[in-house]
Amino acid sequence: MKMNQFFLGVVAFIALPMVVVQAEAAQPPMKEVKSAKGQVSSANVFNRLLKKEKERNMAPPEDGVHDPDNDNTHVLQPPRIAYDGLPTSDFGNYVDWVKALNDGLIQPRYDRFDPTVEPLVMDLDIVREVKASVPDVVFPHKPHTQWLHCSNCHPKIFIPQRKANVINMSAILLGQKCGVCHGKVSFPITTKSCKKCHSKAKPKDWKPPQSEASLKNPWR
Amino acid sequence: MFKSALIGLLSMLAVLVLPQAAQAEYADVVINNYSDAAGMRPAVFPHWYHRIRFRCKVCHADLGFKFKAGGNKITMAKIIDGQFCGACHNGEISWSVENCGMCHSGVPGTPTQIHGSTVQRLVAPTYKKLGNKK
Numbered sequence: 001m002k003m004n005q006f007f008l009g010v011v012a013f014i015a016l017p018m019v020v021v022q023a024e025a026a027q028p029p030m031k032e033v034k035s036a037k038g039q040v041s042s043a044n045v046f047n048r049l050l051k052k053e054k055e056r057n058m059a060p061p062e063d064g065v066h067d068p069d070n071d072n073t074h075v076l077q078p079p080r081i082a083y084d085g086l087p088t089s090d091f092g093n094y095v096d097w098v099k100a101l102n103d104g105l106i107q108p109r110y111d112r113f114d115p116t117v118e119p120l121v122m123d124l125d126i127v128r129e130v131k132a133s134v135p136d137v138v139f140p141h142k143p144h145t146q147w148l149h150c151s152n153c154h155p156k157i158f159i160p161q162r163k164a165n166v167i168n169m170s171a172i173l174l175g176q177k178c179g180v181c182h183g184k185v186s187f188p189i190t191t192k193s194c195k196k197c198h199s200k201a202k203p204k205d206w207k208p209p210q211s212e213a214s215l216k217n218p219w220r
Numbered sequence: 221m222f223k224s225a226l227i228g229l230l231s232m233l234a235v236l237v238l239p240q241a242a243q244a245e246y247a248d249v250v251i252n253n254y255s256d257a258a259g260m261r262p263a264v265f266p267h268w269y270h271r272i273r274f275r276c277k278v279c280h281a282d283l284g285f286k287f288k289a290g291g292n293k294i295t296m297a298k299i300i301d302g303q304f305c306g307a308c309h310n311g312e313i314s315w316s317v318e319n320c321g322m323c324h325s326g327v328p329g330t331p332t333q334i335h336g337s338t339v340q341r342l343v344a345p346t347y348k349k350l351g352n353k354k
Contacts, residue, residue, distance in 0.1 A: 072321030
């Protein structure tokens with residue numbers, strides 16, 4: 001009986017973190033775990049729901065999306081070779097693309113035939129006040145117009161008019177507004193990237209507005 | 221004793237057989253609108269490779285690529301007419317379409333997706349399941 005419990009424990013120990021790593025494993029695996037009498041639940045693991053990459057910038061044959069049985073997969077350039085020497089970041093491709101462009105380390109074309117065509121850059125910052133305690137948002141047109149054309153965002157995604165655009169993080173996370181690109185191709189939305197947009201400190205005398213429920217709290 | 225050993229073995233086997241999390245590069249797009257149905261591997265588009273060489277504007281403004289994985293309904297017929305990928309992958313700016321496996325390099329059956337997107341990384345899945353994305 002002792003051997004039996006030991007075996008189950010070992011299996012659960014090996015199996016659990018592997019299941020957790022899987023992107024498709026939506027169901028918390030703890031449901032299936034039943035600890036034997038006198039044993040502590042093996043559900044008490046670290047990072048139960050953390051989806052973390054084992055390795056960054058993997059080569060196509062190992063990345064799980066490209067088929068290693070396809071001969072051409074082995075001809076494709078591994079990202080790490082291309083990223084060598086580029087400034088790094090903590091998220092996305094782990095490359096700071098805007099800095100790489102500004103430092104002249106990459107020369108992406110603005111016209112597909114003519115490498116000499118210069119982009120139409122507009123240097124205009126838009127400040128958006130935020131209800132919550134996080135710093136206010138500063139939207140810089142400059143890096144955006146270095147990569148994109150006005151028509152990419154205006155007027156379909158953002159109406160080019162003051163106060164005309166309702167933006168919130170829920171919409172962005174679901175892929176609307178800024179989320180059309182951010183969180184898909186341009187830098188993603190993570191704890192480490194909040195301050196890239198939320199970059200203007202609140203006024204010194206700013207206090208977070210108290211919620212109704214707190215003001216009317218009878219046990220206060 | 222036997223039974224639990226069997227269960228243990230089976231669960232171990234299941235873990236090995238189940239697909240491991242894909243770790244493709246951030247913003248790699250898998251396009252499988254029609255590929256599987258036509259007996260081809262799905263196409264994989266690496267954003268990182270292209271953004272080193274072109275600004276977003278070239279494809280998303282000049283060539284009319286919509287900001288939506290699988291939303292452009294790209295077919296080989298359109299590509300050989302010079303639309304979408306065919307605007308560059310024509311032997312002039314980049315290698316030509318006879319190199320099928322360079323794009324059609326995905327694991328068969330992989331659904332259309334943009335790899336590493338916020339929705340994919342959320343702890344709880346959103347209302348939309350990955351496979352249903354059109």
